[in-house]
Amino acid sequence: MTGRPGGPGPAEPPRRTVVTSPATRRALAARGARPLPPERAPAPPDVAPLLRRQLVPVGACALFALVTAVLLPALFTLVPRLDDLVVAGTPLAWIAVTLGVPPLMVCVLVLHVSRAEHLEHRAAAPPPGGAPARPPGPRRRLVVARLRPRTPPAREGDAR
Amino acid sequence: MIPLVGGAIVVTALLMTLLAVAGYFSRAGGTSDFTAATRPAPLLSSAAAAGGEYTSAATFLGFAGLLLAQGFQAVWMFVALSAGYVLLAAFVAAPLRRSGVYSPSDFAEWRLRNRRVRRMVSACVVFTGWVYLLAQYAAAGALVDRYVGLPAWAGWGGVAAVTLVIVLHASNGSDTGFQAVFFWVKLAAIGVPAVVLLVLWQVEDGRMVEHTGVPAFAEPTTVHVAEDQRLTLPEETVLTVAGRVNGRHLDGTAVRLAAGAHHFAAGSELTFREGAAVPHADGARPLEGEQWLEMEVDAPLLGAHSVQLALVLGVVGLPQFVARFYGAASPRAARRTVVVALVLVMVFSIFPLIYAGLGRLYASDLLATGDTDIVVLALPERVAPGALGLALATMVAVGAAAAVITVSAGLATALGGTISQCVLGGGTRMFRLGVLMAIGVPLAALLMLPGLADVSLVPLVLLAFRISAVTVAPVLLLGVWWRRLTDVGAAAGLLVGMAGVAAGVVVPLTGLDPATEPGRLLAMPTLLLAPLVFAVMVVVSRLSARRVPEDADAMLGRMHLPRRDL
Numbered sequence: 065m066t067g068r069p070g071g072p073g074p075a076e077p078p079r080r081t082v083v084t085s086p087a088t089r090r091a092l093a094a095r096g097a098r099p100l101p102p103e104r105a106p107a108p109p110d111v112a113p114l115l116r117r118q119l120v121p122v123g124a125c126a127l128f129a130l131v132t133a134v135l136l137p138a139l140f141t142l143v144p145r146l147d148d149l150v151v152a153g154t155p156l157a158w159i160a161v162t163l164g165v166p167p168l169m170v171c172v173l174v175l176h177v178s179r180a181e182h183l184e185h186r187a188a189a190p191p192p193g194g195a196p197a198r199p200p201g202p203r204r205r206l207v208v209a210r211l212r213p214r215t216p217p218a219r220e221g222d223a224r
Numbered sequence: 225m226i227p228l229v230g231g232a233i234v235v236t237a238l239l240m241t242l243l244a245v246a247g248y249f250s251r252a253g254g255t256s257d258f259t260a261a262t263r264p265a266p267l268l269s270s271a272a273a274a275g276g277e278y279t280s281a282a283t284f285l286g287f288a289g290l291l292l293a294q295g296f297q298a299v300w301m302f303v304a305l306s307a308g309y310v311l312l313a314a315f316v317a318a319p320l321r322r323s324g325v326y327s328p329s330d331f332a333e334w335r336l337r338n339r340r341v342r343r344m345v346s347a348c349v350v351f352t353g354w355v356y357l358l359a360q361y362a363a364a365g366a367l368v369d370r371y372v373g374l375p376a377w378a379g380w381g382g383v384a385a386v387t388l389v390i391v392l393h394a395s396n397g398s399d400t401g402f403q404a405v406f407f408w409v410k411l412a413a414i415g416v417p418a419v420v421l422l423v424l425w426q427v428e429d430g431r432m433v434e435h436t437g438v439p440a441f442a443e444p445t446t447v448h449v450a451e452d453q454r455l456t457l458p459e460e461t462v463l464t465v466a467g468r469v470n471g472r473h474l475d476g477t478a479v480r481l482a483a484g485a486h487h488f489a490a491g492s493e494l495t496f497r498e499g500a501a502v503p504h505a506d507g508a509r510p511l512e513g514e515q516w517l518e519m520e521v522d523a524p525l526l527g528a529h530s531v532q533l534a535l536v537l538g539v540v541g542l543p544q545f546v547a548r549f550y551g552a553a554s555p556r557a558a559r560r561t562v563v564v565a566l567v568l569v570m571v572f573s574i575f576p577l578i579y580a581g582l583g584r585l586y587a588s589d590l591l592a593t594g595d596t597d598i599v600v601l602a603l604p605e606r607v608a609p610g611a612l613g614l615a616l617a618t619m620v621a622v623g624a625a626a627a628v629i630t631v632s633a634g635l636a637t638a639l640g641g642t643i644s645q646c647v648l649g650g651g652t653r654m655f656r657l658g659v660l661m662a663i664g665v666p667l668a669a670l671l672m673l674p675g676l677a678d679v680s681l682v683p684l685v686l687l688a689f690r691i692s693a694v695t696v697a698p699v700l701l702l703g704v705w706w707r708r709l710t711d712v713g714a715a716a717g718l719l720v721g722m723a724g725v726a727a728g729v730v731v732p733l734t735g736l737d738p739a740t741e742p743g744r745l746l747a748m749p750t751l752l753l754a755p756l757v758f759a760v761m762v763v764v765s766r767l768s769a770r771r772v773p774e775d776a777d778a779m780l781g782r783m784h785l786p787r788r789d790l
Contacts, residue, residue: 111781125311137519138529140521146519147519165303166306166570170567174563180314
């Protein structure tokens with residue numbers, strides 16, 4: 065017979081522990097929490113300046129997408145003479161669509177991604193005078209290491 | 225006996241089912257599974273999975289067929305789809321990943337604080353998915369009918385059953401991994417035969433598409449008319465007809481028919497001489513070589529640009545594309561996933577062009593029956609008759625079967641989740657019921673209206689893109705970028721979008737000619753409907769400004785500002 069060691073009596077079922085991630089714990093804690101009164105609630109972040117600054121790169125991307133997808137076919141339709149242009153035996157229109165537009169699209173997208181991320185990180189930086197903003201990229205380990213308790217110096221005899 | 229190509233389709237479907245079931249029964253469910261689940265998918269896998277959602281039956285089979293029928297001008301559709309990915313990365317990917325919601329429906333409820341708007345978005349997502357699934361079933365039916373020798377309904381039922389087994393048994397596995405692996409399978413299945421066919425074409429004669437003249441039969445050919453059909457003869461043609469033509473019964477006698485459209489009754493047998501011009505079915509316009517090669521858009525600009533806009537915006541709102549970003553490790557990774565996916569999609573898009581070009585030279589007789597969707601499968605045996613052609617065709621068939629099944633599985637998973645969360649209350653059992661509804665409804669529609677399967681693949685998929693472009697995409701774009709969007713404004717826009725799409729479907733059925741003024745107004749093209757939906761959302765939101773959620777600023781901050789814990 066097997067039972068729990070440590071005492072007589074009926075065996076109790078093993079205790080079950082709910083294991084959750086930190087994010088789930090925060091979400092579960094927030095579920096039962098009452099909303100903070102307005103005077104204590106943190107001020108919402110001001111994203112308007114960021115949205116305004118992002119209008120240029122995002123608008124450029126949207127314009128590029130619409131030009132290539134809608135206006136370029138219209139151009140070849142309204143100016144049929146473009147279909148007659150031939151470069152190295154291949155119609156210019158084919159070269160534009162197969163070799164021109166796709167790499168250009170990828171370049172525009174890569175440029176947009178880097179610009180958008182730069183603007184977002186600038187906007188996320190605390191105001192001047194506050195704590196310095198964490199640079200983009202992985203969290204630095206240095207801070208974690210500093211918080212760890214220092215190991216006491218080894219005493220003589222510990223080496224055994 | 226099932227031919228080899230048909231056998232490849234059946235074996236691929238069975239193998240995928242077997243893998244899903246084996247994966248289900250060998251699952252450990254231990255700590256290592258949870259550890260693996262917390263690991264983000266590598267960037268290339270995420271991007272390949274996103275590309276896998278793109279490579280459906282329509283892109284694998286349908287686009288080459290469309291290019292063969294309509295000429296090189298259809299390439300603009302690829303450009304529009306790529307532009308859609310640009311918008312997706314620029315406007316939606318990173319903010320949606322930061323918002324932490326899992327679907328367009330979740331986003332609508334979270335952003336607008338209204339469960340009714342969530343239900344409306346869910347309805348649009350589900351209808352979009354059903355139409356997309358219809359195209360996959362139709363492709364499966366056509367493949368089974370032609371290559372396995374079974375009726376089309378066996379293909380519809382077969383793909384529904386395989387999808388159901390895969391989604392229910394593999395739902396605890398890695399969806400990203402599944403889609404990523406099969407993207408590479410599909411890329412190899414369409415790419416390797418394309419390269420081999422190009423080499424064979426160059427070795428044989430390397431002839432080019434002639435600028436003058438329409439496609440002609442290379443040898444005496446008999447065309448069987450399966451159902452009442454209107455065929456357009458490009459030029460005056462002498463042919464032998466056994467059946468009924470233009471209401472006149474002929475019993476295997478030679479007849480000279482003038483250029484233009486002629487009506488042939490079901491069951492007629494038409495025999496064309498060598499060198500005779502290929503008739504064009506399904507209203508396709510005969511194109512001379514030069515016209516076929518032109519980039520000039522043939523259709524009226526309003527209609528053509530509506531298709532372009534529907535594709536651009538449709539990518540932004542389609543659930544299977546949007547759902548890819550929740551698995552990304554971070555918003556940075558989400559954006560990079562779209563960039564790499566765009567590159568992969570562009571590489572994939574080269575191959576339909578090759579098949580269409582070679583199809584114009586070797587398989588233009590498919591225009592006579594309207595079976596242009598199978599040009600990818602038919603071409604290898606035309607270019608290389610014998611064992612090599614058969615092997616290449618088998619390879620393509622494996623890719624086509626994988627395209628149908630993987631995209632159906634991705635859609636069924638997305639729709640099952642949406643239906644269960646919105647209608648059935650969530651939970652595993654309800655998810656399974658949702659998947660059953662997601663798969664069953666289009667199947668029932670096809671069984672009740674078998675004529676739906678006769679619609680070409682691309683128009684069906686275009687309808688799905690159109691629904692997405694005028695319903696879900698505006699909600700996502702305005703919800704992410706405009707603080708003042710309200711639930712009432714979004715609901716009004718969604719209603720206008722849905723009504724516009726419904727009119728576009730119903731007007732042709734009522735017999736009202738969409739080319740006439742009332743028909744044009746009712747069946748509003750996307751180029752007018754999409755801006756109207758955006759305008760309605762903006763104006764109604766302005767009029768109901770007090771319904772802007774109190775925490776709208778906080779929500780926008782969450783979507784647009786990088787969080788320190790990421």
